Amino acid sequence: MSKNNYKVVWLSAGISSFIAGYLVKDTVDEWIYIDVKDQHPDSMRFVHDCEKILGEKVTILRSQEYEDVEDVCRKTGFISTPYGAPCTGVLKKKVRKNWEQEFYKREGHMNLCYVWGFDEKESKRADNMRLNFPEFTHEFPLIDKGLKKEDAHALSISLGLKRPIMYDLGFPNNNCIGCVKAGMYTWNLVRKNFPEVFEKRAKMERDLGHSCMNGLFLDELDPNAGRRGEVIPECSIFCFMAEQELNGEQPIFQVVKTA
Numbered sequence: 001m002s003k004n005n006y007k008v009v010w011l012s013a014g015i016s017s018f019i020a021g022y023l024v025k026d027t028v029d030e031w032i033y034i035d036v037k038d039q040h041p042d043s044m045r046f047v048h049d050c051e052k053i054l055g056e057k058v059t060i061l062r063s064q065e066y067e068d069v070e071d072v073c074r075k076t077g078f079i080s081t082p083y084g085a086p087c088t089g090v091l092k093k094k095v096r097k098n099w100e101q102e103f104y105k106r107e108g109h110m111n112l113c114y115v116w117g118f119d120e121k122e123s124k125r126a127d128n129m130r131l132n133f134p135e136f137t138h139e140f141p142l143i144d145k146g147l148k149k150e151d152a153h154a155l156s157i158s159l160g161l162k163r164p165i166m167y168d169l170g171f172p173n174n175n176c177i178g179c180v181k182a183g184m185y186t187w188n189l190v191r192k193n194f195p196e197v198f199e200k201r202a203k204m205e206r207d208l209g210h211s212c213m214n215g216l217f218l219d220e221l222d223p224n225a226g227r228r229g230e231v232i233p234e235c236s237i238f239c240f241m242a243e244q245e246l247n248g249e250q251p252i253f254q255v256v257k258t259a
């Protein structure tokens with residue numbers, strides 16, 4: 001690793017980002033995970049298992065301003081916007097930006113290189129990442145090696161790494177339990193596996209007068225609605241900003257401090 005380059009793997013507590021980093025592990029300077037209270041507790045088990053395999057510590061970051069997803073939604077007054085979900089913006093993007101500020105203060109001359117778990121089917125996303133964030137260098141080891149998500153899962157099994165339990169429960173990714181970006185099928189999985197979270201989100205929707213699913217409130221959701229295979233974007237530390245920048249807009253919500 002050149003001393004002008006600092007390589008970071010942003011772990012998402014999903015298989016792809018870990019395996020992508022693992023493929024270039026000898027050149028990685030730091031592994032970072034941004035923890036959100038709404039993630040299943042098994043996510044932290046997964047991160048610690050990654051540490052054991054790597055023989056290295058993962059830096060754990062958390063928002064110092066907001067407690068959890070509901071705290072963000074209630075204080076901003078929004079659940080989701082056409083430009084992204086405020087919770088991604090403050091619980092992940094802002095935390096990542098704070099880390100970068102500290103990094104540049106400390107190591108101003110260094111270039112940051114980020115490693116991503118996009119697979120060979122996601123080369124368009126990789127192009128967009130390079131286009132939208134030219135201030136960083138980006139690496140996509142799965143794409144470079146022509147690997148699919150399934151290959152990454154197979155590799156994790158061979159390493160003895162047990163995937164986060166959310167996948168075993170049928171969730172399409174390891175986003176927060178009750179992710180505001182979820183669709184009907186996934187919300188019904190939340191209702192079945194985590195009824196208390198479902199109830200809390202349903203109440204929050206009514207209190208705020210906004211719904212997670214485009215006008216369909218959770219307390220109206222047919223328990224049989226939705227179908228397996230629903231595609232839900234994995235919550236990324238960059239997706240919120242990318243959505244905004246692609247739309248050429250500033251965030252449309254304002255943080256309203258409550259007592």
Ligand code: SF4
Pocket residue numbers: 036038069085087088091175176178179180181235236
């Ligand atoms: S996973 Fe979903 S609920 Fe959690 S921060 Fe990301 S968008 Fe918000």
